Amino acid sequence: MLGGGGGSGGDSCAAAHKMDLAPVIESLQATLAPQLRQQAEEKLAQFSKTPGFIPCLIQIILSEQCDMGARQAGAIYLKNYVNTNWPDGTDPSATADPDILALASAVNIDVSKTNGDHPQRASPISDADKDYLRNILIDAILRTKDPLRCQLITAAGTLIKCDFPSKWPQFINQIHACLSTDNIETWNSVLLVFYALVQHYEYKKSEDRGPMDDVMLVILPLLHQRLMQLFAHNDSDQSALSQKTILKIFHAYIQLHLSFRVLPTQTMGSWLDTCCMVLERRLPERLDALDEDDRAEHPWWKCKKWALHILLRTFERHGSPANLPKGQSHEKVEFANFFLKGYSAKVIQLIFAILEAYRQKVYVSPRVVQLCLNYLRESVRHAFSWKIVQNHVVVLIQDIIYPLLCINDDDIELFEDEPVEFVRARLDILDEYISPVSAAELFLSDAVAKRKDVLMKTVNFLGTVIHNDTITPKQKDGVLHMLGVIGNVLIKKKTFTNQLEHIIVQYLFPELQSPVAYLRARACYALRNFSKLEYTNPENSTRCLTNLIHCLCNDTSLPVQIEAAMALNLFLSDTEASEKDKAIIIPHLQIIVMRIIEIIRKTEIDDVMIVLQKIVGLFDQDLQPIAVQMTMQLVEFFKHVIASENTPSDETKAEEKTVAAMGVLNTLDTIVSCMGDKPEILAQIEQSIFEIIAVVLRDGILDFYEEILTLIDTLTINTVSPVMWQAFYLIKEAFYRDAADYFAEIMNCLHNYVVNDTPGLVSQHDRLEILFEMCKHVIVNDLGEDSEAHAGKLMEVVIFQCQDHMSVALPAIVQLIATRFQRKIITSELRLMLIQVFIVMLWLNPDRFFQTLNTVATNDPSTQTIIANFFNQWMTDCPLFAGVHDRRVCALGLCTLLRIDATYYPAISSIVPKILPNCIQIYDGLMKTYQHNEEEDSDDETDDDDDDDSVASDIEDGEDETIEHEDDFLEKLSKKASDHEMSGDGLDGDDDDDDDEGSDFDIDETDLESYSTILEANEDIDEFQIFCESLQKLQADTTGYNQALLQSVTPEQRVHIQNIIHYTEKRKQEKESNKIREAGGYNFSQSAAAGPPTSFNFTGNGPTINLLQNQK
Structure with missing residues (x-):
């Protein structure tokens, strides 16, 4: 009945009974024991080769008599097995994204081959097992609960990607049948499966969403019917869960594209009305007994969250004429006007009602507050909606924005007890997408920048608060926070320019010495956003920098130190470190650097590493006395980080450690670059850095290969020391072990070895051979044409540089290239590069070149045709x-x-x-x-490099913000690309237009030209x-x-x-x-x-x- 399982149930059960379940169950249980896992997985891999394996797994997963551990292991194994083995390599259209297929077709790439010329293997899963799983999977999902269910839903997602609609046409009938029953218990499970389908199409182009639109014509009315049924008659938590999932499905469906075939304006209006009803609905009182954290995650609050998501996305993507790119259809324009005029007031009033409850200390989940503020922020941009918001903006700023921007008790506790976690939370880049505090900052920033009088009203409010004799530290924190948010706008408004210096001196400077640590940190944060201010009194500028240096070097609070460091970074950026500012900083430079390194070691926060890189770049000469000490400390920190990465920890922290370690490598690269003209210092630095080069390359720590290779590139950019020749051999070892895919990055280093120490290269007979063998490995093993082109370039550079030592190697090079020409070459870049290697040989020594061609052709007859055709191919390709x-x-x-x-x-x-x-x-x-x-070059000398840092002008209250649309940008880009298309070969001059000034196609430097040769040096x-x-x-x-x-x-x-x-x-x-x-x-x-x-x-x-x- 459910999931179409009845049709093939007998066959599938028979297939399962062909296998003995007991050893499979035993092996699944053994995977839970670390010491038995490998052997158990090998047994399961053998079982999986037997037809009926998938029915066997399903029977185990659904059996109430089986041990739950074995059932969970079976569900996980099924998910992974399906994900790895379901795609059929013989049918690329069933397994590849249509966008990729179209691109592959355009460049004549056969996507049925994954790596070079090796065909994809056929799926090891039998057709019978595949048919069985398609028929039974939805039924199995309905019969299980998490954690089994979530694994099966993921497996369903793989089937959707590979088989829908052509090989799984019954899928929609199964979904429709389940939703058509009155069994509410099964609805959410089937909705989660259907959500996997919608997610598959969520980000596809409009023209590729046809199957999804066809499905939605049938399913969407049923979804709305079920949503209204649940809304009206059922206040159970199970009902809320299904409502939430329906709203998520609808949001994913309309996120990028609105199909008026499926959702004509009136139908869309019904969904929007439903979302408004969800926002307006009172939640069950039983939720009040829950802890606030639990309430925020409850399905009832998540229904409101997803309703707001839908309304906000409709507004910003589809619901405002000002947001629409030019040339949109009449339907889209009509809907935009329909939404703006029909729903703006209604939604904004509902949002104000929610925020009024929040203002009255009634619980509202943080995500709902955040989305309410994001909707109001979008309303600031449009005249029609701004008229509604502007009458309430003062109350909004005073009673919603300002309290959100005041530090709360939880933050104070975190600040004092776990300062590192406090800083991490503040610097979390994902925070602005979920935090009501970030939403408040963004709303305030946009409102003061884009709408008249909001800035003045905000400043007046702050003045009232700050002059209150009973102001608390938390309230003062809110004032400083708001000042920081509006600082970039204040600094560019003539009305406030003359007062700003006084405000900073009177209200910010004193807080840098506040006894309350979080106020000192907030004052540093606020000063960050006034870094562009030009002080009329030079003493105030000196005082500002001195205070920040004091907070960084002497404060005992870690968040204060970090905020001071980040503020100092912006001051250095915005003032371009004038000589006066440098004079203030230089006496404290060593302690500044050492304190920043200490902070990095404590926190492993990459944002602080950026500050260190800026200081090293600006004060390279002054840092020479401590460059070696800095390097040694950073090297020790890096070794500590990668050692701790090998210990068990949560994934997020592991990622943070990786980012911090990458920051160390980038900082070391900056130090090396700055010390390049001090060979005696560089030699000591190099010795320390070699320790981590060896660790990364010997241990195969792939995460850092790119940064390590960049570091070697910088260390060998001028000269190559004996230490770096040791690194050369480490590169070779890593290349053959696991780094061949990094050959384009390795090429930078190898190029330096060739051109910057040619005597060193040829002094050891094996070094030239190593280079050639690496090139040969890339070309013979088909590592991709980009890597092959780099290998060709390296051979060209070596021949140029080592021409007197190449007589033995040239035949091997000619044979390698001739052999490569026997296989299909797709890109002209690779073909031209290989031809270029031949041309260099010809130019350097024509006699030796022709002799080499004859020798190779004689010794290897298979190359004769290629060699004979070389000159014809060259003449044909000259225009390229x-x-x-x-x-x-x-x-x-x-x-x-x-x-x-x-x-x-x-x-x-x-x-x-x-x-x-x-x-x-x-x-x-x-x-x-x-x-x-x-x-x-002439233009570069005369261009004015001034940056336009101006804030957008105020928008009149009756006007919309002028928006640069993504679609307009793409249209311009497309036009520019068409202008640059190459036409004709330019030989005869008949079609040679002198006015084709935009044709830069064949003027631009090619990607491989950055690798210099003696041609550039001589x-x-x-x-x-x-x-x-x-x-x-x-x-x-x-x-x-x-x-x-x-x-x-x-x-x-x-x-x-x-x-x-x-x-x-x-x-x-x-x-x-x-x-x-x-x-x-x-x-x-x-x-x-x-x-x-x-x-x-x-x-x-x-x-x-x-x-x-x-x-x-």
Whole structure:
């Protein structure tokens, strides 16, 4: 009857009976014993290969006679087994997200292959077991309770993702059948399963939600009917639980998209009316007997929470014309007006009623208060809703916002007894999404910034409170808190500018010495938000910094120290550490740094680490005396953190420790960067840091690989010490063990080893071999084309840098690349990079290059076709070379072909007519790129870097806030992308628009160009001069080669050659002028150097040819 289980129950039971349940139960029970777990899991893995395993598990889970431990273990095993093995690799459409499938199709990727060319394995679960589970699962969920039920619901979620709708069409009928019964006990279970379906579609694009909309056409009316039935006739907790789940389902369905096919305006209105009724409903009095923490989690209060979620999301996403992007449908605009005018007043009045109860000390759950304030905050932005709110804003600020911003007894207890936890709670980034205090801060901040008179009313209220002789410390904390919240707005309002310094001196400075610790902390917090204030009295500025330094270095309260450190950080940021401020800080610098390190060791809070990084960056010279001591302490702290991570602790704390440890590594990186010009200090720092490099790489602590590799990169950025060569071998070990996926990050370090200590690299015979073998491992094992492109780049850099030591390695490199070309290459980036390696070999030593090609082709016949096709592929791909370096390599290779020895003409005969046209295109691209970069440099010198820190202007009471919509932004981005599409190859010049100024497609630096080579280091390598010299050499050709080169050159392309020659002369003159200027001025007695000729005559077997004239 339920869940379709009846249809296949007999078959499934028979399948289960084929397996002996006893050993399965025994193995499940054994998984609960740590010493037996591994052996038990191996047995279960063997059982799972037998058809009927899933029915067996279900029978155990549902059996009241079985031990509950075995039943729970069975439910967990079923969930994990289904999650791992249910997807069928032979049907990617059933297992992959449609967005991923569409993207994969666009780039010609076969998503049926997960890793390289290895096909996904078929699901080990038999079709019979799959059919059984689809038919029985909902029935099983209805027959169980948590903790069994939650595991089965998760398994249902996997089936939904993989099989719905095509392979599980009966799912909706099962849901509908269950909800159509009058058995309220089963409703919530089936609603939770249905919620898993809605969650699957929650964030999908509108066009991909068709199956969900079709389902909702049938199910949503039934859900509303059940909700109203429960609302009217049942006040049990079970009823509240089902109501809450229905509201969660509806919220997930409308969160991003509103389907008017499913929810026309009037239907949506019915749901909104129901939400209003939920807000207005009095809750059962029995809840008053519960503890406040228990009340907040009770389903009755959660019904109100989810009703508010729906109303708020409808308002901000669908319910205001000002929030809608341009070009929306008539239905959307109509609904937005319908909601704003039909529900704004009603919802706001309900919210005020809830907040009035809260004001009268009637219990309201914190999440409900938070969502009420978030709704009012959204109302501030819209004229229609603001008119309703503004009449109550003074009472709202005085009696709701202000009390929320006063410290409470629980916070004071936490502050005094567990200061670290107090600070963690205050700095929790998730807090603003759930805390009524954060909601109060955000409402106040928006209201004072966006609506006239609110700031003045707030300041007047604060003045009244602060001048009250009976003010308590908690009330004073609220005043300071509010001052901090509105500080960024106050500082930019001319009305208050002249008074602010007096307010700070009179009310904030004294509290920095308050006997009440939480007031000292709050005063530091408030000063943070006045960091941009320019004091008219310099003594006050000095006093401010001195007070903060005192609180950081001398206060005994940890929260005070942390607030002072964070305030100091903002003062350093906003003043750019003027010399006067530095002079105040420098005498205390060592104790400031050591106190911050001490705080970090106590709290492991990353926010404080950021302060240390800022100080190290600003005071690098002044910190040199303690740089080694700082490093040693941070290294010891890091070792302590990773040691404590290995001990059992809750997941949240483990994550916090990881973040803190990452912060240490980033700070060490900052220290190394700042001490780079002090080799004697750097050597000592390096020795300490090597300890943690060794720990992370030897022990395979993957969480820190990226940061450790960044640290090694920084340590080797200029020179490579013997200690860092030890790290080189550690990198190799980690690479082969578990770090191959990090090759792009490893590449930064390896590049430094090659270019910054080439003698050290070649001094040990194994080092070059290690580099090549790592590249080979990446390419042979198909670690992804991005990693392969990095491997190709590394080989290019090594060949450039170590050309005199490469004779043995070159054949192996050629064979590796030729072998890779035998497999499919999807991205042009990888193909161009591999071609580029060949080009570099050709340019550096043409004779050795051709000899190597012949040797490899002779020794490995499978590579002959690839090698023979290399030149054709190069000519075909020339238009794709981008950036400066890649174009320069291509240009130098083409110039080599222009002056190639006659011995090799047969090898390149098929591509000779393409050489000059490709030269023209590559050099045109280089000229444009150089000119573009010069213009960019010029712009950088003249740009005004002032940041616009202004607060948004007040909105007139009758106006909506102007909103930049995400959809508008995406539209602009799309237009910009279309403007940058590449059209044509640019060779003939027919379609070459000079006014296409937006086409930066082939000007931008490629991702791999950041890895420098001797091409960048050697200024004497001028590809333009080499091109002209190559043309000059061709004049002496007597073989007919020049004729073959010129046969396809058009008149337009001759003009391009003329432009290249003129540009070459201009570059030469500019270089000579720069040299003379650097030498101290011009010497007019020098004879002008002869520039390249403006035409070339080629005398060959045919008549004399002037390259710059049309060929007759």
